[in-house]
Amino acid sequence: MNFDHSEKVQSLMQKLSHFMDTEIYPREDEYHSLVMNNTNKWQTPALMNELKAKAKEQGLWNLFLPKEYLPYGAGLNNLEYAPLCEIMGRVLWSSEVFNCSAPDTGNMEVIAKYGSDEHKKTYLEPLLNGEIRSAFAMTEPEVASSDATNIATKIEDKGDHYLINGRKWYTSGAMNENCQILIVMGKTDVKAPRHQQQSQILVPLSTSGVTVVRPMSAMGYLDEPIGHAEVLFENVKVPKANLILGEGRGFEIAQGRLGPGRIHHCMRLIGCAQRALDLTCERVEQRIAFGQPLSKQQSVRESIAQMYCKIEQARLLTLKAADNMDKYGNKVAKNIIAAIKIVAPKMACEVIDEAIQIHGAAGTSQDTVLSATLAYARTIRLADGPDQVHMMQLGKNLVVNKQ
Amino acid sequence: MNFDHSEKVQSLMQKLSHFMDTEIYPREDEYHSLVMNNTNKWQTPALMNELKAKAKEQGLWNLFLPKEYLPYGAGLNNLEYAPLCEIMGRVLWSSEVFNCSAPDTGNMEVIAKYGSDEHKKTYLEPLLNGEIRSAFAMTEPEVASSDATNIATKIEDKGDHYLINGRKWYTSGAMNENCQILIVMGKTDVKAPRHQQQSQILVPLSTSGVTVVRPMSAMGYLDEPIGHAEVLFENVKVPKANLILGEGRGFEIAQGRLGPGRIHHCMRLIGCAQRALDLTCERVEQRIAFGQPLSKQQSVRESIAQMYCKIEQARLLTLKAADNMDKYGNKVAKNIIAAIKIVAPKMACEVIDEAIQIHGAAGTSQDTVLSATLAYARTIRLADGPDQVHMMQLGKNLVVNKQ
C-alpha cells in the first residue's frame, strides 16, 4: 500500500495539470457555449477534436489502459492512473480530450481483453485513436437491471446470425453522432444457470432495426453532446462473429468491466468534489454577508473542514482499492471496490451539495459547474448498481468472512 | 391549534382533489410535451388557459388570498389554505391553474396591501384575473442578497421620475411572455439607517432600458415557460407614482411578503414530498429484484417509514406555523416561520432523493416528476434566504427569549 507516486506518474500529473490550466479551464465557457448553441446538439464541437489532437501529441492519451494491453495505452496500473483520472474529473467533459471517457474506456478494455482480431481491427483501433465513439447497452426500462438476471433483451441464435429484440435505456454515448458501435447485453439462453444466460454482442448502431428512440434526461441534464439514449432493438440481425467471448459469458464480461469502470467513476468524482471545495474556498473570501466575509463564519469553516475530511478519506479509500486491484485482481479486491462505489458517489453528492449551498443562487446556475457536477455524482449512485446492491454484497461478504 | 378542517375547507379539498384527478394528472405528459416542443419555450401552452378557465368556473381560484382582501380571493386564512396548497404542490405547474403560483401570489398580496388605487387597477386586477403575470426582482448576482442590506440596485429620485440602474437575476417569471410587470427592490437612500435604504417600485417589463439578458438555470432546469431571468436595468425611467408605499419602506414590504411566501413554498413542498412517497409505494410493489418485490426488502421498508415520518412532521409544523400566523401575525410567528423554512425544503430534498434512489434510473429521468421536483426543493433551500440565515435568526431568538 505505497501511495507515493513514481517519477513517471508525477511527470504525467504535472503535464496533465498544465494542460488543464492552459487548455481546459480557460475554455470551459467556450465549450459549453458551443454545445448549447450547436444546431445539432449531439455533434461534438470542433474544439474537442482540436484539444484531442494536442493531448495526443503530448502523450496524454489512453492513460487508462493498463500495461497488459501495451502497445495500446500508457501502461499505467490503477494506482498510477488514479491521480490522473482525478485531475481529469475536475471538468466533466475533459476525459474525452485524453480519450479516457466512459463508456469508451470500458468498451475498449472489453474488446482488448475478450475481442477477436476482427473486433480489434474494426472497433478497437478507431476507438483507441479517438476516431469513433461507442456505447454499452445494458440497463432496461422494464426491469430492475441492478439484478443482471432480470435482463430481458433476447439474442436468439438463428443459425447463420443472431436476432436481437429488446429495449434499453441510459445507453450513454449512443446519442452522439460519432457513436458507431454498441455492446449489447442480452440473453442467449434463458434456461441456462442464472449467470450463464447472458451474452454480449457487438451491434453497429447503423444496423437495421436499431432505433435511437430519444435522449434520456439525467437529473435535468441531457449531457450533450454525448447523451444517454433509449434504444429499441426490433429484429436486429447481427453476424454470429459479433458475439464476444462466447454464448453465456456476458455476465463474466460484465464483471470484468465493472471493477475498472467503477473505480474510474470514483476517481473522477473525487476530482469533482475537490474542485467544488476549491471553488468554495475562493468564494467564501469574496462574499460579504452580515458584515464579514463568509470565510469568517464558524459554520462555513465547519462545512469546509467537513468537505475536506470527506474528500480526503474517499481519496485514500480509492487509492487502496486501486492498489488492491493491481496487486490481487478485481475478484479478491471486490469488497473494497464495493466500498468505494458506496462511498465516493455519496461523498461527492454531499460535498457538491454543500458547495452549492455556500455559493447561493450562483451554485444552482449554469455559471458554475456545481449543479451539473452534482447531477453526474447523483446518477453514479445508481449507475453500475445502486448503493444498496453494493452494500448488500459487501455486508454479506463481511459477515461470512468476518473481515 | 385546531388542525381539523372546516366543512368549507373539506369541500374545497374534495373539489380540488377531484380537479387534480380528472384534469391535471391525466394531462401531465401532455403539458410537458407541449412546453418542450413549443417553438417559443417561454410561451404558456393554450392548455394552461383552458385549465384556468375550468378552475375559475369551479371557484378554485385565487385560493391563497386571505379574507382582508375580499372580495378578491377566497377569504381563506393560512391554516385553511395549507391543505389546498399542499394538494396543488403535487404537480409543479398546477398552482398556476388555480392562479396560486409564485411569484404572482406574493406580488398580488403586496399590491393589494400596499398599492395605490392606480396600482390596483392597472396591475392587481389583471393579475387576479390571471390575464398577465409578474415577477419580483430582488436577488442580485454581485452580492450576497440574503443580507438585504447588500442590495446594490439604485433607484434615484430625479425630480419628476426615478432612474433605476442595476442587475438582478433569478427574477422568476420574467422570461414568460405574459409577464408584464416587475416589482423591483433597490436603494433610494444609501445613507439612511440600514433597513430604511430600500424601496420597491413597479417597473413595466417593456420600459426602455430593461433588458432580459438570459434565462438562468436552476439545478439543470430552465423551468419553462415561467423561467428565471437575469434582468439588466440601465437608466430605466419610471414615474414617481410607481413607487410602492413610500421611499425607504422596501424592507418593510419585503418582510410582509416573506411570511406567506415562505409558508406557501413549504406547503407545496409537502405536496411534492408526499407525491414522491406515493409514487415510491407503488413502484416498490412492481419492481422485482433478487427474487422478490422491492417492497419486501427491510431496507426499503425502513426508507418508506422514514419518508412518512419526515413528511408528517414537517406537515404538522407547517400547520402550526400557519395557525400561529393567523392568530398572532407574522411578526410574532417569526420563529416558527423560520423553523418551517429550515425544515420543509430540506425534508423534501431528502424524501425525493430517497424516492429517486428507490426508483433507479427512472427516478433520474424525465419519465417521473422526481428529479424536476428535487430541483425545485433544492432551490428553495436558497430562495427567500438560505437555511443558514433562518437558523441564525431562530437560534439567536431562542437564546434571547429562552423560548
Add this chain to the structure above:
Amino acid sequence: MNFDHSEKVQSLMQKLSHFMDTEIYPREDEYHSLVMNNTNKWQTPALMNELKAKAKEQGLWNLFLPKEYLPYGAGLNNLEYAPLCEIMGRVLWSSEVFNCSAPDTGNMEVIAKYGSDEHKKTYLEPLLNGEIRSAFAMTEPEVASSDATNIATKIEDKGDHYLINGRKWYTSGAMNENCQILIVMGKTDVKAPRHQQQSQILVPLSTSGVTVVRPMSAMGYLDEPIGHAEVLFENVKVPKANLILGEGRGFEIAQGRLGPGRIHHCMRLIGCAQRALDLTCERVEQRIAFGQPLSKQQSVRESIAQMYCKIEQARLLTLKAADNMDKYGNKVAKNIIAAIKIVAPKMACEVIDEAIQIHGAAGTSQDTVLSATLAYARTIRLADGPDQVHMMQLGKNLVVNKQ
C-alpha cells in the same frame, strides 16, 4: 386534531409546572446524592415518599390513567396527558412522584383492563396508591425478543398450578426493594398458532424459585433505585388464578399495553429534549470562547435552531398520535404510534448529544442531567422493539395501504 389544551389541562399543567419549580428542580442534587450515598442503592430515598405525599395531596396523581378506569386516575385521555407527561419527563425520576412511572403505569393499565377482581384488590390498589412497585418480565437474553414469537420462557399447566421456567433480563423495576409483583410473559402452548402461544401471569417476586440475579447496566447507568434486573425462574409454582385474561392471550395483552407505553416514553423524551435545549440556551450565553459568548457563534445558533425544529416536530407528531389513539383506538392508530416510536427516541438522542457537545466536559459529567438522559433516550431506541421493527411494520403498512 385540536391540540389546544382544555382549561382543566391548562390548570393541571400550571400546577405541575409549579410543583416542578418548587419541589423537584431544587431537589435534583439532593435526590441524586441520597441515591448515590445510600447503603442500599435499591432502596427508594425517603425524600421520594415525602414528595409523593405532596403530589397526591395536590391531585397530581395517577394522571396517566384514562377515564374508562375512573374512579382510579385523573380521567385524562392521551392528548390531555401528553403535555403533563412531557413536563414530568424533564426530570427522569420525577414521574414516580406523581405515580406515573414506567413500568408501573403499563402494569396498572393491564390489571385494570384485564385483571380479575382478586388481581385488582391485591395488586392494582396498592400500585395505584403508590405503596408497592411492579415489573414486567418480557425481554430474554437468549433470544431476539423484539420478535415476540421467540420468547422461550415456559409456563406449564401442572393441573392445580403453573410451573414457570426461564430467564429474563432488563426487567425494569425488579431491583427496587418495593417491587412486589412481576407480570411475566411466557409460552403456555408452543404448538398454538404463532400469536396464541403466549400468556401473561402475575408472579410475586417473593415466590420460591424466583432469583434476582443481578442489576443490568443501561449505557453505563444502573438507574438506581429502580434498576433493570436479570431474573431467573426455576420451577416457579404459581396459582392458576394468577394468569391474566386466559391462556394464549399474552400477545393480545402485550399489544394493548404497547400503545400507551410507547407514547408515554415519547412524551417523556420530548421533555428530556426540551430541557436539554433549555439548558443549552442558558449555557451558551455564559461561556466565552475565542473572544465571544458561544451564543454568538453561527454554528451554535444553527445547532440550537436545529434542536428546536426537531423537538417541535416530534412533539406535534406525538400529539397527533395521542389524538388518533383517543379518537380511533390504538389499532387504527398503529401507523402513527410506530412513527413516534421511530422519531422521538432518535430525536432525543440527537438533541441531547448536541447539547452535550455544546456543554463540553460538563455535559459528560454527573453535574448536568444530560448524559443520564441520553442513556435513557438511547435505550428507548431498543425498548418496546428496536426502531427497525417499527420501521418494518410502518413501511409494510404504507405500501399495502398506499397511505
Add this chain to the structure above:
Amino acid sequence: MNFDHSEKVQSLMQKLSHFMDTEIYPREDEYHSLVMNNTNKWQTPALMNELKAKAKEQGLWNLFLPKEYLPYGAGLNNLEYAPLCEIMGRVLWSSEVFNCSAPDTGNMEVIAKYGSDEHKKTYLEPLLNGEIRSAFAMTEPEVASSDATNIATKIEDKGDHYLINGRKWYTSGAMNENCQILIVMGKTDVKAPRHQQQSQILVPLSTSGVTVVRPMSAMGYLDEPIGHAEVLFENVKVPKANLILGEGRGFEIAQGRLGPGRIHHCMRLIGCAQRALDLTCERVEQRIAFGQPLSKQQSVRESIAQMYCKIEQARLLTLKAADNMDKYGNKVAKNIIAAIKIVAPKMACEVIDEAIQIHGAAGTSQDTVLSATLAYARTIRLADGPDQVHMMQLGKNLVVNKQ
C-alpha cells in the same frame, strides 16, 4: 505515503495480537469483575501487574515512544506505531498492559522532550518502568478550556517557589492510587502575549494543598481504576525547579503533546470501532428474528457495509496523518491531524452506536464492551478540544492556503 508495514512492525503486530488472544480477551470478564468488586475501586488489580510483567518480558513495552528517545521505548515512528495502537484499542484497559496508556504516554513524552535531568530521573524512569502513574491537569470547570487562553489557574512566582491556586477537572488518572505526579497547566503571567502566559509545572499529588475532590463521571462511567478527578489547588507550594522548559512556554509544550496525543486516541478508536464491527458480524449470524438470521436482513447488511466503509476510511486517514507527522513534523501536518481528530471519534461513535442497535439490549449492557466503548469515543469528541475547534482551525487554514 507507504503504508506497508516493515518486517519489524509485522512481527510486533503478530506478537501483540497473539498476546491479546491469549492474555487479554480471555481475561476481560475477570478484569472487569476484579475492578468492580474491589473494595478500593481506584486500586489497580494485581492482574494488571501480572500482565504488565509478561508484556515487558516479551518486548511489548513503551511501544509509543519514538526513536529520538531511545534507549527509552521501541523507537517506532507514528506510522509504525499506528497498527499496534489500534490493536490495543480493541480493549479499553489493555494499553496500560503495554505501558502505552494515556495520559502517561503524553506525560512521558513531555518529560523526555522538555524535562530536566532531575525530572527524568525522578518521574520519567518510574513512568517508563510502569511503576507509577501520572496525570495532566489542564481542563477547568469554570472556563471554556478549549480556548487555552481562558485557563485561570495561577502559578505565581514567590521568589524561591511557585504558588499554585486553581481548580481542574477531568484530570484523568488522578484518582488511581498509583498516581504520583501531575503536570499542571496554569498562568505565570497574565499580561504576557496570549500564548506566552501559560506554563506547565510538575506537582507531586501528595503536595500539601492538593485535594482530589471527587471522581468525575464520563457519560455514566467512572472509568475505574483510572478515573477522572476534580482536583483543587489551594496555595500549593512547588519548588521552582519543577517548572518545565521555562515560564510562558506552557502553550508550546501543550502543542507538542497534542499531535501524538490526538493521533493515539484516533488509532485506539479505530480499534474500538473495528472490534464493534467484528462483534456485530458474529452476532448477526446467531440471532434469529422474523424467521431468519439478522445477517440476511438487507438493512443489517447495509449497516455492516457502512460500518466497514467508515472504519476503513478513518484508518487510512489516520495512517496518512501519522506518515505526515513522521515526515514533516506536527506543525506542517496540523491540517491532517485536525482532520483525524474531527473524523475518528465521530466515526467511532456512529459505528459503535450502530453495533449497539444491532445487538439490542445486550449492546446496552455490561455484557459487551460496546456501551463503555461508546462512552470513551463520545468523550474524545470533546477531549483535546471539541470537534468544533478543530473544524474552525482546519476550515480557516484551508481557505487561506487554498490547500
